[in-house]
Amino acid sequence: MRLGIWNRNRLVRITEGGEGVIYEYQGKILKLFKDGTDLQTKEKKVKLLLKKTLPPEVIRPLETVCDSQGRFIGYLMEKVSGDEIRMLANGKYVKANQISTRDILGILVRMRQVLQAVHRAGVYVGDLNDRNVLFDKKGNIYLIDCDSWSVGGENCGVVMDVYRDPLMQGNRFSESTDLYAMSILIWRLLTRIHPHGGTMEPDMNIPERMKRGICVIDNPAVKIPRTIRSWKHLSPALVTALKAIFENRSRTLGQELEEMYGCLKYCETDGEYYDGRFDCCPLCNGDAALVMRPHRRETVRGLHLTAVLYPEDVALVLNECCYLDKRGEIVDIRTGERQPRQEGVQYTFLKDGSALLSKQDSFYFEVRGKICQIGKKLRSPVYTDENHIYYMTGGNRFCKLTVTEQGNGKTELAKCGYETYFAVEAGHFCLINRYQGRLIINCDGRNTELLYDDVIQAYGIRRDPESGGWLAVLEGGDGSFRTLVLQNGLLFDTDKLRYEGDPANLCLWAYTLYIPMDGYIRGFSFEKQAYRDFACDVVTPDSRLIRGNNEFMIVNDENIYMLKP
Numbered sequence: 033m034r035l036g037i038w039n040r041n042r043l044v045r046i047t048e049g050g051e052g053v054i055y056e057y058q059g060k061i062l063k064l065f066k067d068g069t070d071l072q073t074k075e076k077k078v079k080l081l082l083k084k085t086l087p088p089e090v091i092r093p094l095e096t097v098c099d100s101q102g103r104f105i106g107y108l109m110e111k112v113s114g115d116e117i118r119m120l121a122n123g124k125y126v127k128a129n130q131i132s133t134r135d136i137l138g139i140l141v142r143m144r145q146v147l148q149a150v151h152r153a154g155v156y157v158g159d160l161n162d163r164n165v166l167f168d169k170k171g172n173i174y175l176i177d178c179d180s181w182s183v184g185g186e187n188c189g190v191v192m193d194v195y196r197d198p199l200m201q202g203n204r205f206s207e208s209t210d211l212y213a214m215s216i217l218i219w220r221l222l223t224r225i226h227p228h229g230g231t232m233e234p235d236m237n238i239p240e241r242m243k244r245g246i247c248v249i250d251n252p253a254v255k256i257p258r259t260i261r262s263w264k265h266l267s268p269a270l271v272t273a274l275k276a277i278f279e280n281r282s283r284t285l286g287q288e289l290e291e292m293y294g295c296l297k298y299c300e301t302d303g304e305y306y307d308g309r310f311d312c313c314p315l316c317n318g319d320a321a322l323v324m325r326p327h328r329r330e331t332v333r334g335l336h337l338t339a340v341l342y343p344e345d346v347a348l349v350l351n352e353c354c355y356l357d358k359r360g361e362i363v364d365i366r367t368g369e370r371q372p373r374q375e376g377v378q379y380t381f382l383k384d385g386s387a388l389l390s391k392q393d394s395f396y397f398e399v400r401g402k403i404c405q406i407g408k409k410l411r412s413p414v415y416t417d418e419n420h421i422y423y424m425t426g427g428n429r430f431c432k433l434t435v436t437e438q439g440n441g442k443t444e445l446a447k448c449g450y451e452t453y454f455a456v457e458a459g460h461f462c463l464i465n466r467y468q469g470r471l472i473i474n475c476d477g478r479n480t481e482l483l484y485d486d487v488i489q490a491y492g493i494r495r496d497p498e499s500g501g502w503l504a505v506l507e508g509g510d511g512s513f514r515t516l517v518l519q520n521g522l523l524f525d526t527d528k529l530r531y532e533g534d535p536a537n538l539c540l541w542a543y544t545l546y547i548p549m550d551g552y553i554r555g556f557s558f559e560k561q562a563y564r565d566f567a568c569d570v571v572t573p574d575s576r577l578i579r580g581n582n583e584f585m586i587v588n589d590e591n592i593y594m595l596k597p
Contacts (some may be wrong), residue, residue, distance in 0.1 A: 033097050033108060049177075050190075052106065062097065063179070064106035073186065075104040080184040085428075085450045087149040088468065089142075091176045112174045114166035117143075120221045121162070123259075133265070133305040135171065136221050137293040138509050142487050143173050143217075144289065147210060149450060150175070152410045156205040157181050158188025160213035161195045162220065171509040172487075194226060198243045199280060208283040215277045215285060218270075223263050227278045230254040247278035264314045265299075265306035267292035268322065293511075294490065294534065295573075337570065340365070340592040352578060352587050354379050362387070365592075382435060383418045390414045395423065399435055406433065415456035422456040424448060430463060446474055455493035462493050462502045462518075475502050475518055482522070484514070492535030497579075498542040505535035515545070517558060524558045533573030541579035548575040553584065553595075568595055 043055035043062065051069050055062040065074060078093045086092050093107040119125045120136050143165065150157065157164075159180055166174040182188045182205040197212035219227040228241040230248050232255070241247070248254050249263075249271060263271060269288045276282035297308035302315045314320035341355060345363075348356045357363050361370040367385040378390045388397045395414050396405040408414065409424040416422075421433040422445075430446040448454075449465040449472075463474040471484040486508035494503045501519030508514065513531055517524035517540065531538065531547060539546050547554045550573060553566040570593055571586055578585035586593040 033095050034100060034102070056111065057108065059111060060094070061091075061109050061111045062106060063109065064097070071104055074179060077179055077181075077183060077186040078104075078107050080186060081155075081178060081181075084153045084155060084183065086153055086155065086178075087146050087451065089146045089172070089174055090150065090178055091174050092178050107179070112166065112168075114168040114172070114174055116163050117165040117167050117173070117217070117221070118162035120167070121224045123224060129169075133222065134293070134296055134511065137289070137296070137305075138171050138489070138511060139167050139173055140218055140221065141290055141293050141489050142171065142509050144214060145487070145489060146173060146175065147214060148411065151207050151210070153450070155181055155183045156188070156207070157210050157213070158205040159191045159195070160210055160217070161192045162217060165217075193239045194228075194242075196239070196242075197283075198239075199283070211283055211285060212277060215274050218289060219274055219278075222266060223261050225256065225260045227274070230256045242278075245279035245281070247275060249275045249278065262315060265302075265304055267307040267309075290490070295532075336596045337568070338594045340594060343591055346591060349587060349589055349592060350379060352576070352585060352592065353381055378414075380414065380416045382416055382421075386435075388414065388416055388421065393426075395421070397421075397435065399440070400437060404435075404440060413454070417456060417459050420459065422454075422461060424452065424454070428452065430454065430461070446477070451488070453488065453491050453493065455495070457495040458497065460495055460500070462495070462504065464488075464491070464493065464504060464506075473502075473504065473516070473518060478520065480518055480522055482516075482525070486510075486514070490535055492538055494536075494539050496540040496542065501540065501543070503538065503540035503545065505531070505538060507535055517543070517545075526558075529556070531573070533575075537574065537576045539577045539579050546577050546579055546584070548573055548577050548586075553577065566595070 043057060046054045046056055048054065052063045052065045055064065065071060075096065078096055081093050091109050091112060093109055095108050096104055097106040097108055099105050120131065157175065164175065164177040166176060180188055180190065187203050188205055195213040195216055197209040200209050216227055225248060226238060227247045228238045232253055246254065248256055267288055270292055273285050273288050277285065292307050295308040296305045298305050299313035299316060302313060304315060306313050306315065309322050310320045311323050312320045345357050346355050347358045350356060354362055354364050356373060360373050362373050362379050363370050364381050364385060369385050371387055374389065376391060380388050382388060382397065386397055386399065388395055393410050394405055394407045396403055407426060409426050409428065412424045414421060414423045419435045421435065424430050428448040428450065429444050430448050432443045432445055434441045445461065446463055448463060449467045451466045452463055454461060454463040460476050465472040466484065466488055469483060469485045471482045473480045488506050489509060490507040492505040496503065499519060501517055501523065504516040504518065506514045512527055513529060513535065514527050515529050516522065533548060537548050543557065543559050545556045545558060547556065548571050551567065551569055551571060553568055553571055555564045570588060576587040582596060584595045586595055
């Protein structure tokens with residue numbers, strides 16, 4: 033796009049930054065760089081970003097802008113509206129706009145999902161801070177100023193000192209440096225204080241404390257203003273993980289943020305949300321304790337309940353296929369085969385009992401004494417069925433790998449978008465692609481397209497073995513759920529159902545949706561619009577349900593149970 037002097041004089045100026053001026057232009061936003069900016073470097077970075085597949089929350093370049101002589105001067109991007117995310121740390125703003133801790137957690141969860149998608153594209157924000165992320169009243173977020181990001185060897189040039197990772201080597205940005213900045217944002221928005229804020233005697237500035245790992249958590253040497261919010265209501269696991277990051281002992285954050293968001297409870301007395309795994313509000317009661325799950329039970333209200341595993345041997349059930357024993361080994365439930373546990377690895381098994389080990393960007397298995405390692409899309413799941421392995425490649429291709437003694441055969445089953453969720457059961461697959469306000473759902477090659485203008489912060493995809501249909505439950509940015517049932521098209525669609533746990537724990541059997549509740553299983557027939565409950569004390573919202581002809585499999589952390597209602 034070329035912009036002459038006449039066009040430039042008629043532009044509506046919106047704001048001005050350090051490197052450029054922002055204008056409104058034909059319903060979009062135009063950024064024109066100021067004199068003295070390194071235009072050659074900016075043009076190179078903008079052109080690299082144009083080639084990347086980035087989530088819609090990234091306000092990325094749409095096309096370059098040149099002057100009448102064809103010289104690069106800026107770029108065009110989408111117009112969005114919202115406030116800077118730093119406003120969520122402003123007590124008056126939060127109260128005036130009735131923004132709750134739940135709302136803030138939802139925004140942070142979505143922000144982390146977007147950041148992970150940016151990393152999967154091989155791009156790093158670098159200068160991630162509370163001024164270059166916007167949010168709106170619906171909980172949508174937008175990452176702006178992406179022409180300063182690190183992409184394709186073109187590094188980020190400027191970083192705010194109070195977000196710069198002290199462990200960063202030179203100017204090498206990475207997932208770890210972005211995670212550090214994201215962790216600061218999490219703490220700042222939830223507590224309204226920088227994790228290295230407060231005062232000391234003698235005092236030292238925030239960047240120096242960041243280098244030394246001196247943070248506000250459990251540190252009597254740091255004095256915290258009385259106006260700062262208590263963090264007693266936050267997940268202890270989240271606080272522990274963040275403390276390790278701020279003290280420079282870790283650059284790892286698991287699902288602690290997402291898990292807290294998924295189990296919030298509300299205290300009427302304090303008007304505050306808290307981690308629902310406490311037995312009462314920790315802000316009201318200093319003796320509040322985390323609730324531990326019940327141990328193995330032999331009978332449940334007269335129903336026939338059988339524990340599958342010996343409790344003396346189980347440290348943690350990983351899934352319906354395997355568990356971690358108390359010696360630190362992974363045990364295949366079907367064959368009893370054991371192998372040493374490896375950190376950061378997920379386990380499943382092939383038909384012959386061979387273990388498949390999955391890491392963030394690859395999986396590997398052994399065949400004929402040889403280790404085969406296959407790359408996959410970062411943090412995407414891997415499913416096994418008989419001797420088949422289903423996975424997504426880094427190039428967004430959904431594939432099936434067949435393992436035989438003679439060799440491995442790869443088949444491409446479908447193309448996917450940058451944001452795809454999928455599951456495989458009994459050799460059948462369902463892929464959900466979210467793209468530009470739509471869902472494109474591929475069930476064994478048959479596509480169904482639906483409107484969907486929300487984010488997906490959690491999901492569950494389960495197959496009905498009886499009917500062959502699929503259940504898809506999508507949790508949106510506000511904590512509501514979209515429940516879909518598909519079989520040769522859309523059978524059922526509602527946003528009225530609510531769930532307490534992970535939507536992946538639900539199951540579908542003979543057109544009936546089964547929901548794990550606290551002490552019972554609820555069956556909901558969407559055809560008849562009728563409920564039926566099965567009492568079972570070992571069931572919690574965290575139980576994963578698998579329905580067979582005459583019984584339920586209940587997968588808990590401490591054991592696996594078979595229940596015949």
